[in-house]
Amino acid sequence: MSNTTRTVNVGLIGLGTVGGGVARVIARHHDEYLRAYGIDLRLAKASALEPERAAELGIAPEAFTTDWHEVVADPAVDIVIELIGGEHPATEIFESAIAAGKHVVSANKALLGRRIDYLGDLAAKAGVQIRCEAAAGGGIPIVNALEHALVANGMLTIAGILNGTTNYILTRMTNEGLGYEEVLADAQRLGYAEADPTADVDGFDAASKVAILSSIAFHTRVTTDDVYMQGIRNISAADIEQARQMGYAIKLLGIARMTPQGIDARVHPTMIPANHMLASVSGAMNAVFAVGDAVGETMFYGAGAGAFPTASAVVGDVLELANGIASGLDLGPEPEPFPRTVPIRPIDDLETRYYIRLSVADRAGALAPVVAAFAQAGISISGINQLESDGSNTCSVVFLTHTACERDVQAVCAALEALDEVERVASVIRIEDADAWSEGAEKND
Amino acid sequence: MSNTTRTVNVGLIGLGTVGGGVARVIARHHDEYLRAYGIDLRLAKASALEPERAAELGIAPEAFTTDWHEVVADPAVDIVIELIGGEHPATEIFESAIAAGKHVVSANKALLGRRIDYLGDLAAKAGVQIRCEAAAGGGIPIVNALEHALVANGMLTIAGILNGTTNYILTRMTNEGLGYEEVLADAQRLGYAEADPTADVDGFDAASKVAILSSIAFHTRVTTDDVYMQGIRNISAADIEQARQMGYAIKLLGIARMTPQGIDARVHPTMIPANHMLASVSGAMNAVFAVGDAVGETMFYGAGAGAFPTASAVVGDVLELANGIASGLDLGPEPEPFPRTVPIRPIDDLETRYYIRLSVADRAGALAPVVAAFAQAGISISGINQLESDGSNTCSVVFLTHTACERDVQAVCAALEALDEVERVASVIRIEDADAWSEGAEKND
Numbered sequence: 001m002s003n004t005t006r007t008v009n010v011g012l013i014g015l016g017t018v019g020g021g022v023a024r025v026i027a028r029h030h031d032e033y034l035r036a037y038g039i040d041l042r043l044a045k046a047s048a049l050e051p052e053r054a055a056e057l058g059i060a061p062e063a064f065t066t067d068w069h070e071v072v073a074d075p076a077v078d079i080v081i082e083l084i085g086g087e088h089p090a091t092e093i094f095e096s097a098i099a100a101g102k103h104v105v106s107a108n109k110a111l112l113g114r115r116i117d118y119l120g121d122l123a124a125k126a127g128v129q130i131r132c133e134a135a136a137g138g139g140i141p142i143v144n145a146l147e148h149a150l151v152a153n154g155m156l157t158i159a160g161i162l163n164g165t166t167n168y169i170l171t172r173m174t175n176e177g178l179g180y181e182e183v184l185a186d187a188q189r190l191g192y193a194e195a196d197p198t199a200d201v202d203g204f205d206a207a208s209k210v211a212i213l214s215s216i217a218f219h220t221r222v223t224t225d226d227v228y229m230q231g232i233r234n235i236s237a238a239d240i241e242q243a244r245q246m247g248y249a250i251k252l253l254g255i256a257r258m259t260p261q262g263i264d265a266r267v268h269p270t271m272i273p274a275n276h277m278l279a280s281v282s283g284a285m286n287a288v289f290a291v292g293d294a295v296g297e298t299m300f301y302g303a304g305a306g307a308f309p310t311a312s313a314v315v316g317d318v319l320e321l322a323n324g325i326a327s328g329l330d331l332g333p334e335p336e337p338f339p340r341t342v343p344i345r346p347i348d349d350l351e352t353r354y355y356i357r358l359s360v361a362d363r364a365g366a367l368a369p370v371v372a373a374f375a376q377a378g379i380s381i382s383g384i385n386q387l388e389s390d391g392s393n394t395c396s397v398v399f400l401t402h403t404a405c406e407r408d409v410q411a412v413c414a415a416l417e418a419l420d421e422v423e424r425v426a427s428v429i430r431i432e433d434a435d436a437w438s439e440g441a442e443k444n445d
Numbered sequence: 446m447s448n449t450t451r452t453v454n455v456g457l458i459g460l461g462t463v464g465g466g467v468a469r470v471i472a473r474h475h476d477e478y479l480r481a482y483g484i485d486l487r488l489a490k491a492s493a494l495e496p497e498r499a500a501e502l503g504i505a506p507e508a509f510t511t512d513w514h515e516v517v518a519d520p521a522v523d524i525v526i527e528l529i530g531g532e533h534p535a536t537e538i539f540e541s542a543i544a545a546g547k548h549v550v551s552a553n554k555a556l557l558g559r560r561i562d563y564l565g566d567l568a569a570k571a572g573v574q575i576r577c578e579a580a581a582g583g584g585i586p587i588v589n590a591l592e593h594a595l596v597a598n599g600m601l602t603i604a605g606i607l608n609g610t611t612n613y614i615l616t617r618m619t620n621e622g623l624g625y626e627e628v629l630a631d632a633q634r635l636g637y638a639e640a641d642p643t644a645d646v647d648g649f650d651a652a653s654k655v656a657i658l659s660s661i662a663f664h665t666r667v668t669t670d671d672v673y674m675q676g677i678r679n680i681s682a683a684d685i686e687q688a689r690q691m692g693y694a695i696k697l698l699g700i701a702r703m704t705p706q707g708i709d710a711r712v713h714p715t716m717i718p719a720n721h722m723l724a725s726v727s728g729a730m731n732a733v734f735a736v737g738d739a740v741g742e743t744m745f746y747g748a749g750a751g752a753f754p755t756a757s758a759v760v761g762d763v764l765e766l767a768n769g770i771a772s773g774l775d776l777g778p779e780p781e782p783f784p785r786t787v788p789i790r791p792i793d794d795l796e797t798r799y800y801i802r803l804s805v806a807d808r809a810g811a812l813a814p815v816v817a818a819f820a821q822a823g824i825s826i827s828g829i830n831q832l833e834s835d836g837s838n839t840c841s842v843v844f845l846t847h848t849a850c851e852r853d854v855q856a857v858c859a860a861l862e863a864l865d866e867v868e869r870v871a872s873v874i875r876i877e878d879a880d881a882w883s884e885g886a887e888k889n890d
Contacts, residue, residue, distance in 0.1 A: 024887075025597055025739050032599060036664050133594060139740040141594030148593060149578060149586030152470055152760035154477060219481050277746065280725045287744075294470050295584040295747060295757035299732075301722065302743035306889040312740035315597035442469075444751040 005034060008322035009044035011071035011102075013093055014083035015053040018107055018134070018314065019046075021307030022081060023057045025315050039322045045074045072096045079321050081314060082106040087114070094119050098126045105317040107134035107310055110199075113208030113224035116215050131317035136209040137162060139309025140302040142288050144316070146216045153292025155217040155258065157437035160288035161281050162209040162254040162267075164304045165200035166232050168192045170240075170250060170269075171282045179237050192284060202231035203267040206254040210265055214256035217290065218263060220342040222256070228266035228347040235269050238387070239357060239427050242398055243271050249279035250429065257437065262343035264350065271355055271431040278434075291437045296444075350406040353382070353431040355398065358416060359423035362395045366421040370397070373419065377412035379404045394423050400431070450479060453767035454489035456516035456547075458538055459528035460498040463552055463579070463759065464491075466752030467526060468502045470760050484767045490516045517541045524766050526759060527551040532559070539564050543571045550762040552579035552755055555644075558653030558669035561660050576762035581654040582607060584754030585747040586761070587733050591661045598737025600662040600703065602882035607654040607699040607712075609729035609749045610645035611677050613637045615685075615695060615714075616727045624682050637729060647676035648712040651699040655710055659701035662735065663708060665787040667701070673711035673792040680714050683832070684802060684872050687843055688716050694724035695874065702882065707788035709795065716800055716876040723879075736882045741889075795851040798827070798876040800843065803861060804868035807840040811866040815842070818864065822857035824849045839868045845876070 010026070012019055026043050033039045046059050047068045054064035065071065072080055072093065080097040082090055082104060090111050097104050104123070106112065112119070112135050123130045133143040146155070161167050165187065172183045184201070187193035199205045207227040214222040232252050243250050248271040257264040272279055277299055281287040286304030291297050303309035360366050367384075374381055383400040401409070413425045455471070457464060471488050478484045491504050492513045499509035510516065517525055517538065525542040527535055527549060535556050542549050549568070551557065557564070557580050568575045578588040591600070606612050610632065617628045629646070632638035644650045652672040659667040677697050688695050693716040701710040717724055722744055726732040731749030736742050748754035805811050812829075819826055828845040846854070854873065861867045 021739075021887075029597065029599065029739075037596070140743060141590045144594035145586045145590065148765060149589035149761045150757065151482070151764045152474065152757050154474065275725070277722075277725060280720070280722060292757060294466075294474075294753045294760070296751075296754055298585060298745070298747035300743070300745060303741050303889075306741075308739045308887040308889055309741055312595065312597050312737060315739070316594045319596045320593060442466075442753040444748075444753055 005038045005040050006325070007040040007042060008078050008325050009042050009076045010079045010081055010318055011074055011077035012043055012046040012081045012083065013068045013071050014085070015046060015048035015050070015057060016083065017307045018310045019048065019083040020053070020057055021311030022083065022314050023059060025308065025311045027058065033319065037319065037323060039319065041318070041322055044076045045071045047071045068093055069096070072100055072102070077102060078325055079103045079105060079318055081318065082108060083314070085110065087111050091115070094130070095122065098122050098128055101126060101128060103129045103131070103321045105131045105314055105321070107132070107314055109135040109205065109208040109212060113211040116212060117221045117223070129321060131321065132212065133317050134310045134313035136212040137286055137288055137300070138302070138304040138306065139312045140286055140288060140300045140304065141313070141316070142213065142290060142300045143216060145290065145298075145300065146213070150290060150292050150295060150298070153294045155290065155292050156440050157255070157257045157291040158210070158213045158217050158288060159253055159255040159257075159437055160299070161251055161278060161286050162206040162288065162304065163200055163252060164284035164286055165193045165197065166206070166252040167281065167286070168284045169201070170232060170235070170252065173235070173237060174240050174244070174249065177237055177241070180233065180235060201233055203229040203252065206252060206267045210254040210256050210267060213288070214263060214265055217256070218258055218342060220263070222263060222265055222344070226265055226344045228268070230268040232269050234427060236427065238396060239355075239429060242357070242385070243355070244274070247274050248272060248431070249274050251278055253278070253432065255432070258342070259345055261349060262345040264345045266347060266350070269429050271429055272434060276434055289437060291441065293441050296438060296441050348407040348410070350430075351403055352433060353403055354401045354409050355427070355429040355431055356401070356409075356413070356425065357396055357398050357427040359394045359426050360397050361421045361423065362389050362393050367397065369419050369421055370416060373412055373415045374399065377408045377415065379408055379412055396426065450483045450485050451770070452485040452487060453523050453770050454487050454521045455524045455526055455763055456519055456522035457488055457491040457526045457528065458513045458516050459530070460491060460493035460495075460502060461528065462752045463755045464493065464528040465498070465502055466756030467528065467759050468504060470753065470756045472503060478764065482764065482768060484764065486763070486767055489521045490519045492516045513538055514541070517545055517547070522547060523770055524548045524550060524763055526763065527553060528759070530555065532556050536560065539575070540567065543567050543573055546571060546573060548574045548576070548766045550576045550759055550766070552577070552759060554580040554650065554653040554657060558656040561657060562666045562668070574766060576766065577657065578762050579755045579758035581657040582731055582733055582745070583747070583749040583751065584757045585731055585733060585745045585749065586758070587658065587735060587745045588661060589761070590735065590743075590745065591658070595735060595737050595740060595743070598739045600735065600737050601885050602700070602702045602736040603655070603658045603662050603733060604698055604700040604702075604882055605733035605744070606696055606723060606726050606731050607651040607733065607749065608645055608697060609731055610638045610642065611651070611697040612726065612731070613729045614646070615677060615680070615697065618680070618682060619685050619689070619694065622682055622686070625678065625680060646678055648674040648697065651697060651712045655699040655701050655712060658733070659708060659710055662701070663703055663787060665708070667708060667710055667789070671710055671789045673713070675713040677714050679872060681872065683841060684800075684874060687802070687830070688800070689719070692719050693717060693876070694719050696723055698723070698877065700877070703787070704790055706794060707790040709790045711792060711795070714874050716874055717879060721879055734882060736886065738886050741883060741886050793852040793855070795875075796848050797878060798848055799846045799854050800872070800874040800876055801846070801854075801858070801870065802841055802843050802872040804839045804871050805842050806866045806868065807834050807838050812842065814864050814866055815861060818857055818860045819844065822853045822860065824853055824857055841871065
């Protein structure tokens with residue numbers, strides 16, 4: 001039992017999956033927080049559009065409202081938890097909570113990915129804090145690590161599996177040899193994918209997390225719009241099987257690297273060696289590499305979504321703030337959260353190896369102009385594999401390149417599409433050199 | 446650039462591998478810390494037994510001494526970094542630094558594993574902090590996660606690969622089919638193992654980390670002596686090959702679980718499924734699962750040793766303290782760091798599955814009394830595999846058990862050793878049920 005205890009009141013806006021998890025975690029752990037940290041954490045006020053949720057969660061009628069303004073305005077509330085998602089009225093909730101001098105805890109990756117600089121400035125001027133552990137990686141404690149344990153490092157790379165839905169889909173495609181559409185439909189039926197899966201499968205969700213994590217890691221402003229984005233809709237069972245045969249796994253990775261030319265920030269399907277740690281992250285789990293110049297490679301693994309894992313991150317943030325409030329500290333903001341601006345390196349400047357799968361006419365001499373197109377673009381080929389023809393008049397041919405520039409690869413793809421011999425460029429998948437994530441790290445003896 | 450900057454002076458005792466890394470990280474990142482955090486971090490005083498190390502590390506002669514007392518006594522020093530290891534004079538360094546009202550940062554797992562309660566009490570009474578991220582898992586930010594991001598959870602399990610030397614040896618035995626002695630000798634030659642490898646290969650180092658991590662995770666006092674310890678000296682190439690054929694990997698795991706009967710804390714060679722995340726942690730890398738009732742499974746991966754990874758953790762702790770000092774906060778201790786005492790569950794009460802390899806006389810009827818001994822001990826066998834005889838008059842027979850109690854397994858091993866038909870009990874390896882690490886976690890819908 002701590003010597004001193006102090007009551008800290010939170011206001012909770014949004015009682016959906018995560019909001020419900022937060023209400024339950026606070027209720028179930030109240031006595032433990034009191035004993036271990038001396039914090040009497042109370043849910044003073046909650047709001048949602050459906051009053052029946054309050055009863056379901058055991059929230060007293062007098063502590064419930066359908067109007068979020070009442071939560072922010074409640075003088076008892078020290079910390080506002082925003083869990084409604086989306087841009088509006090979430091932006092207004094942040095603005096009015098900050099204006100009322102209240103700290104804000106949020107899991108809103110879409111909003112923070114787009115406007116972390118605006119909201120961060122607002123909070124800094126008002127002398128309050130925004131905490132968003134849950135917005136990037138759900139329950140995985142990566143934000144806290146970047147803000148605390150890893151601060152001695154110049155961070156070099158943030159890279160990993162940041163979206164559970166797409167990892168679930170790719171894992172099942174890999175393990176069961178199924179096609180994308182088939183697995184997506186099943187994932188929707190089982191609740192792993194939304195009815196409208198766009199934000200997940202097109203990479204927007206992962207890109208939001210890349211923006212948040214790279215802003216924090218690199219002390220600069222990166223927004224979702226700065227992140228190159230390509231989803232998994234075009235990944236086929238054939239690509240996954242080809243990758244497997246070559247010793248690779250295909251994962252949707254979010255990658256942000258600090259390079260001499262600026263920040264390289266992107267989300268796309270990526271081939272990584274089958275024995276890489278990220279290749280063994282399966283199902284809806286997430287994992288993020290954080291590479292620092294002193295620490296080298298670290299990786300954080302856990303549930304990127306779900307009521308209780310996300311609530312763990314939200315309530316962790318709340319307790320951090322509550323601990324400061326309970327200690328009587330005047331919790332200042334982090335000093336100027338984004339003090340420098342590093343340029344974003346255009347995706348055209350990316351240099352990596354590529355896997356390119358073409359549908360080519362199945363006739364003698366068809367490959368000659370294809371190979372010539374690569375040569376003309378200055379792209380060096382490291383391997384060619386012609387897949388067995390399916391009996392139609394086209395066949396699949398896979399080209400692997402040596403390190404090439406994205407700009408040249410885009411050019412060659414356009415040139416290839418224009419050839420009579422090429423029906424279409426079926427897949428372009430980047431092969432990531434994960435060793436490069438540690439470029440610039442100190443060498444241990 | 447931060448609005449306000451403040452100078453924080455550290456005193457560094459010990460300029461070995463880690464101490465040298467710390468001196469270099471502080472020197473190389475000085476300007477970055479100033480810009481990002483407003484902290485002008487200076488190495489005010491350093492001590493080591495070899496004066497030439499100071500010159501090597503660019504430490505000015507007036508900032509160097511061979512007497513650690515001078516570092517602690519220097520009025521400019523705000524934070525003392527103890528990096529000499531061992532119990533003495535490290536204990537005296539802690540005592541005198543704390544008595545002088547100075548915070549202490551340390552990587553000394555042997556000392557903290559044994560005396561974290563005594564030193565923690567001392568610091569609490571003096572109103573200073575001890576920080577020890579580097580003492581448990583080197584660069585992996587697991588201590589910070591337990592103290593901050595995961596505080597909303599009741600922690601259920603800490604389990605993982607906590608010693609790089611043994612993981613390096615087991616990895617090479619697995620990948621190259623080599624024997625223990627052969628790989629150990631090579632590891633010593635390459636600097637992965639010490640000339641006296643006892644602390645690593647017998648599990649003491651991992652047990653120290655289990656003690657530190659479970660003390661923090663479970664808010665109770667666990668010392669190294671509370672941790673059951675068995676090393677890897679008896680693991681043979683035959684065991685590893687058998688494990689592989691059954692779909693398992695053998696790793697030296699440190700495990701601490703909060704059970705209804707108390708804390709189950711142990712270090713021993715462990716069979717885990719080959720597709721478990723820990724099975725893919727290879728070479729000298731470390732990885733720790735931290736399982737909480739809300740967050741479920743999380744895992745932290747990184748370098749458990751080495752100059753710069755360990756320095757990352759030490760300087761991270763220093764910056765956390767420095768940030769508090771720079772903000773003018775009166776940094777109090779954590780409130781009573783070990784407020785409750787949970788009993789330690791005796792290893793005899795462990796219930797798990799077992800792999801038992803016997804050398805048995807290679808003659809008809811030899812197995813009958815062996816099987817009878819298991820039956821008499823009430824241990825149910827799930828599989829028997831007689832390995833091909835090597836032409837001698839004994840052969841290896843592997844028994845797999847259903848869940849059994851350690852007490853009964855020890856009894857049966859004694860009974861087996863007494864049989865004429867059994868030359869010896871060659872290996873007893875526990876098969877860990879990693880799913881049990883999440884027992885008690887909330888269920889997500």
